[in-house]
Amino acid sequence: MPRLAEAALGSFYAAAAREYDAAAKRTGVVEVDLRFADRRVRMRFAGAGLADALLGALASRSDDGGGEVDATIALWEAQACPAGSLACPWQVADVGPGGLVRGFDFHRVLAVHETYSGTVTLVDSAERAVLHRVPHCGAVPWWERAAPLRPALYWALGGEGRHLVHAGAVGDDRGGVLLAGARGSGKTTVALAALAHGLGFVADDYLLLHAIDEPEAVSLYSTVSICAAPAAGAKIVVDVTSLRHGSLRESLPVRAVAVPRIRGGRARLRRLSPAEALRAWAPTTVFQMPFDDGAALASLGAVVRRVPCFALDVGDDWAELARAVEQVLEQAAV
Amino acid sequence: MPGAGTSLVVDASHVVHETIDGEAILIHLRTGTYYSLDGVGAEVWALLATGTDADALLLAGRERYEGDPVEVERGLSSLLAELLREGLVIEGESQRAAGSAGLPSGRVPFIVPVLHTYTDMQEFMLVDPLREVDEVAG
Numbered sequence: 001m002p003r004l005a006e007a008a009l010g011s012f013y014a015a016a017a018r019e020y021d022a023a024a025k026r027t028g029v030v031e032v033d034l035r036f037a038d039r040r041v042r043m044r045f046a047g048a049g050l051a052d053a054l055l056g057a058l059a060s061r062s063d064d065g066g067g068e069v070d071a072t073i074a075l076w077e078a079q080a081c082p083a084g085s086l087a088c089p090w091q092v093a094d095v096g097p098g099g100l101v102r103g104f105d106f107h108r109v110l111a112v113h114e115t116y117s118g119t120v121t122l123v124d125s126a127e128r129a130v131l132h133r134v135p136h137c138g139a140v141p142w143w144e145r146a147a148p149l150r151p152a153l154y155w156a157l158g159g160e161g162r163h164l165v166h167a168g169a170v171g172d173d174r175g176g177v178l179l180a181g182a183r184g185s186g187k188t189t190v191a192l193a194a195l196a197h198g199l200g201f202v203a204d205d206y207l208l209l210h211a212i213d214e215p216e217a218v219s220l221y222s223t224v225s226i227c228a229a230p231a232a233g234a235k236i237v238v239d240v241t242s243l244r245h246g247s248l249r250e251s252l253p254v255r256a257v258a259v260p261r262i263r264g265g266r267a268r269l270r271r272l273s274p275a276e277a278l279r280a281w282a283p284t285t286v287f288q289m290p291f292d293d294g295a296a297l298a299s300l301g302a303v304v305r306r307v308p309c310f311a312l313d314v315g316d317d318w319a320e321l322a323r324a325v326e327q328v329l330e331q332a333a334v
Numbered sequence: 335m336p337g338a339g340t341s342l343v344v345d346a347s348h349v350v351h352e353t354i355d356g357e358a359i360l361i362h363l364r365t366g367t368y369y370s371l372d373g374v375g376a377e378v379w380a381l382l383a384t385g386t387d388a389d390a391l392l393l394a395g396r397e398r399y400e401g402d403p404v405e406v407e408r409g410l411s412s413l414l415a416e417l418l419r420e421g422l423v424i425e426g427e428s429q430r431a432a433g434s435a436g437l438p439s440g441r442v443p444f445i446v447p448v449l450h451t452y453t454d455m456q457e458f459m460l461v462d463p464l465r466e467v468d469e470v471a472g
Binding site: 097098182273274275278279282283284286287288290293294295297298300301304305 | 350351352354355356357359361363364366368370452454455458459
């Protein structure tokens, strides 16, 4: 991957922090603390409009109980900058997979540039401080409303054995079933079926995985993204708390991994080797969040070694699917 | 085929890997391609992960695997060439300490190793995968 000089990213970070301050002075600050298991992240929005656009999927994590803040994320709109916003110091050729831009020797400051929407995330890993600039709140795309601030949260919440991963999770007091698989594999269908039949919801697409000792799936977002018109590409974003009150679980211990596959017909469950489960789960996580050079792979490997893994053929009957998830939980308890 | 005496190491700057129950899963961070190896291939990968050279690997292979020695050498050389071609290993300084273990002990039948290759994640190598997918979809 092409890498910028460290100085370029460092000075851009400092200039962007001043830009945030100017925007915040103009718009006022909306400060919200979010809690994800034992971590607290302070969000400092320059302007209420941006808070409204990005907080929806995270509202359930809001926590005003106080306590030590583990990371801060400062957010503003480029259009709120009185003197115009700073141009990024990198070229398109500098932007790697996942929008990642790095300095030569790294590793204090890095950037994630989503060139489609123009959103820029800057991370000072030493300070656990993140800057997040969007062009304007009206241009936040549907996927960012469904699962906002993934690169920012990756750095704010991640660490050794803690990773933001591509997976869903459902379950109850017995524990959780982690739903692993690529886009379109059926994770959302299984999560919705489980939700409709009384199981709790942790995530349909992205969650925070604690992989040290007993693995735990921690909820980030309260949303599911439903593909209403496949040809159009866009999805409808639905808050699960509006579907069933009390269905959202803050976290669940991972008791099993299920790898769904859309098949139609009858739901079918079979045991899967840990290696097969890892092959279905790891690439989609590593490639979607390439921010740690694949360090998540070892943690995912630890999870599939520890808990039983299953292949779940996703049929058309939601009641059958929910029963299959129940069977996974029952077999995992044996 | 790597030349005689060529030292081979996993390209750790671009490749992450994990081996579970005799299956090695390899992810190339730059190309968006991932791979799996089992049986003979996974044993060879374990050796490469600690660094070796082509000659030592072929010698160890003749001791480890039953079968026609020419076929064993051809199969192992072909795998090494493919791993090099895919950028999973590179020629470089061997990291293996003198006297460390090679292939597992005992003799087992030689089954020609196959590098299983998966390219379904390459969309994520695009700068804006969601945009590209949406455009393709219509």
